[in-house]
């Protein structure tokens with residue numbers, strides 16, 4: 001099979017090593033491509049889609065999904081390949097004639113302009129961003145540079161892109177975090193932004209530029225604010241599966257395949273000028289995530305307390321992002337994968353692939369035998385009691401009767 005056609009702007013570091021590593025180890029995936037299930041009638045006004053951050057986690061799921069499900073579209077993945085990205089996320093596409101990878105940085109407007117023109121881009125899906133909240137407390141300005149200035153450089157390049165094709169759809173990937181803490185009841189897309197950390201502030205700022213460019217320069221934009229996405233091929237951001245705060249913070253988890261279906265639905269059916277929440281109905285506490293993960297690694301309840309340690313919490317930690325996803329549901333999207341099955345698929349995937357995806361990380365994690373989970377303690381209930389409750393089934397739980405995740409073999 002031809003090697004991936006990686007085009008890199010002049011002066012970029014050679015990708016040969018990681019390319020050989022990537023293509024050489026495609027077999028580790030047993031040819032599996034992790035994608036969603038939806039396929040719509042291709043749009044007549046879209047031929048060539050630029051996916052920024054397409055070698056990352058959520059961007060990777062959407063890149064694989066669109067490249068495999070839509071041979072009618074040219075899919076151009078633009079990624080700077082920072083530490084959280086991996087060529088393994090896209091090397092399974094190497095044999096597809098409609099897929100192209102271009103290495104480049106969003107803050108380089110000229111590089112973006114070249115890609116827009118060289119590939120006659122008429123649709124942009126903007127995933128590239130610094131996304132790890134914890135890191136934004138330590139290095140907030142890099143989030144401004146990458147997420148705000150990077151988005152504006154992209155908008156400027158799109159604004160000035162006047163090739164034979166102009167951009168007809170600009171899908172901006174925002175986040176549910178722009179709302180800040182949403183605990184009392186589900187919020188819809190009209191809720192006021194109340195970002196509480198440097199990451200979510202940078203995403204809120206980026207959205208403001210998108211809406212301003214839409215108004216002033218007619219950028220045909222729609223915005224997506226998703227709950228937490230999880231699943232195979234997510235960079236393991238910390239050495240342990242750590243969970244901060246009391247362990248009782250809630251997140252609503254969406255398996256990668258369901259997220260890919262959500263973005264696919266919005267690519268084909270989303271209305272320009274609108275924002276859409278992607279809502280997961282599976283809310284679960286950090287502590288329960290940790291306990292469920294330990295169970296999947298074969299630990300028994302008496303081991304849990306030994307594996308759970310408390311470390312300092314984030315400066316501020318949103319308790320929940322309870323969003324209402326009715327607008328997207330009205331377009332026909334449904335969440336399919338229950339958290340229990342998605343977590344099982346994820347754990348099994350990491351046990352098989354972690355050491356090849358991110359060798360430098362896997363050296364610090366002995367995935368096979370040790371999963372220690374750090375829980376931030378600022379609550380009153382002791383770990384043991386909380387863990388007991390979870391083992392006795394007193395948990396957030398999840399809706400049942402959803403089908404298993406889809407993995408397409410080559």
Ligand SMILES: C[C@H]1O[C@H](OP(=O)(O)OP(=O)(O)OC[C@H]2O[C@@H](n3ccc(=O)[nH]c3=O)[C@H](O)[C@@H]2O)[C@H](O)[C@@H](O)C1=O
Nearest residue numbers: 131132133175176226227228238242243244249251286
């Ligand atoms: C939609 C957003 O999802 C992600 O942000 P979020 O902070 O909600 O996700 P995390 O996975 O970083 O944290 C979830 C939850 O677990 C705690 N935790 C996480 C990682 C870790 O190493 N230890 C932890 O204790 C954390 O305190 C949270 O309460 C995504 O990163 C973001 O881009 C989104 O847009």
